[in-house]
Amino acid sequence: MSNSQVFDLVLLGGTVVTPAGQERVDIGVIKGKIAEIGDLSSAEAAETFDAGGLHILPGVIDSQVHFREPGLEHKEDLACGTAAAALGGVTGIFEMPNTQPNTLFEEDLNDKLSRCENRAWTDHAFFIGASDENMDDLAELERLPGCAGIKIFMGSSTGSLLVEQPEALRAVLTNGTRRSPVHAEDEQRLRERFEMVRDGAHPKMHPEWRDAEAAVLATTRICALARETGRRVHVLHISTRDELPILEANKELITCETTPQHLTLSAPDCYERLGTLAQMNPPVRSEEHRLGLWEGVRRGIIDVLGSDHAPHTLEEKGKPYPQSPSGMPGVQTLVPVMLDHVNKGNLTLERFVDLTAHGPARIYNIASKGRIVCGYDADFTVVDLERREVISKDWLASKCGWSPFEGVEVKGWPVSTIIRGNIVMRDGELVGDPIGQPVRFEDTIVPTGRED
Structure with missing residues (x-):
């Protein structure tokens, strides 16, 4: 042939x-x-x-990045972010809605898509954020071309993106059908415990303030609401071993992600070495949680790896904790850091492929990506x-x-x-010029006349 x-x-x-x-x-x-x-x-x-x-390998898809454009381009932009992705072996990225302005409506999505034209080095899609402002339109918004789905922030949000009350969460989950990614930390507990660091502390207090219980409470709540509404959700950046039994008991509706940071770094060592550079939400935790996450990877409870690439300048990171912002870059280092784990025997190459290509394609219903097949x-x-x-x-x-x-x-x-x-x-x-295009999904609208 x-x-x-x-x-x-x-x-x-x-x-x-x-x-x-x-x-x-x-x-x-x-x-x-x-x-x-x-x-x-x-x-x-x-x-x-x-x-x-x-x-x-099938092209690696990083399904959680923050490229900061529009509004925060001093930290990152779509050109530099996708360049970093391509240099790190990543072929596709899904970008989060907490830019300035937040990505809430069709015009916000289209603005990001247009900004990618002739600038993005990788294929790309964007999440729209759930908010009181767009609650009634989510079912239509999630089906727009170039939209990866509706992102839900239960804690640690920007602008109007916080959705923490059960009735609001229920309204989001009942308005749409695509799988929604969720940042699961309990906002009330975070507010209550902030007093322990409010007046200043060592960054190693970050996982004490944002403790494992804050994650467990939110993950338990979103799993219960997903079961009640029948809505599929994807819990992002799992950071505790305690969440894994909850997620395992709800696998028919719930998928989940962890990050290379949570699988590689552990407290208190990383905070002693890196200070606020190790600060992210949810936090990097103790060695027992890191080892527990690896058990979740090996048992198949964890479905996908995302970098949660969330850059801040060194000047911003240099602020005294807790005024320092949470987040660290990671899109360019995802592949080498995880291949090092492959070589150390922590996971097989096939499992790495499942976590970075098969998994994202399966979870988000990506069209024609994620596998090496004709x-x-x-x-x-x-x-x-x-x-x-x-x-x-x-x-x-x-x-x-x-x-x-x-x-x-x-x-x-x-x-x-x-x-x-x-x-x-x-x-x-x-090599060459930026040729990134919007990622296509099986469950979104394809405009009339658009080629498959």
Whole structure:
């Protein structure tokens, strides 16, 4: 079959992670789609990619980033954020609504989509935030092209995005059908416990103020409301081992995420070393919680990895705690940090692929992405599992210019990022022009005349 067609791109000699496992096969690409998987050593192609000694993974999708545009571009913007993603081996991102203004309505979504044109290095989608202002329109808003779903903030929100009362949460969950991601921390408990740090404290108090119970209370509440309303939800950045039995008992409706930070860092050490640079919401917690999250990964309770890339400038982070803002960059380091865990035996490469490609595609009903199968988008994260690198400041593309993993040596490194058959990163350099397009979903509206 391959003898009769000319491929736009052929990847030769790599070890490919397909739904069947790891296979030494070639991949042929035509018009941005995977056209053939097999022996293509004699095939004709406009471009070839020698993948000998490398692993070809389905393109990594980071389904939780904050790229700060519009309104906070001094921290990050869509161009720099997607550049960091591409340099880190990420092919698609879902961006959160807590920008200025918040992403609440169709015009806000369209503004972000238009800002990505000829600037975004990766494919992209945006969450619309649930708010009292748009409560009646959520079912229509969630089905707009380029919308990844409706984000719910039960705690730690910006602008008008806080939805904490049960009746308001119930109204959000009953107005729509797509899976909604949730930031689950109990706002009342956070307010009550803020007194312990209000007048200043060491950053290691962050997980004491925002304790495990704050997460457990909110996760328990959203699981109960999801069951009551029949609405699927996705609990973001799980940080405690205590939430896992609750999530496991509700798996028919509930999926969940954790982050590389929560799987890698632990208190109090990270706060002693990094100070406020280790501050994020929900917090990085003790070693027992970190090990508990790994158990959740191994048992399949945790469905996906997201970076929760949330950059702030070093000047902002330098404010005394708790005036310092919570959040850290992570989109560029997700792949190398987690490949290092693969090499250490903490998870298999196939499980990494499930957490970063199969999982996001399954949870959010992404069209034609997340697997290496014929007919899907030719999105690939090409990695060298044997390569050792130190995560360095000069490699980082985020505007904030720092990483909690700076100076860390890892084994396993992204060497190329390919999006719809276009090589956008190779050997640590961006290639060509930004070609990112909106991610498509199976359960959103496709405008008349739009090509699939």
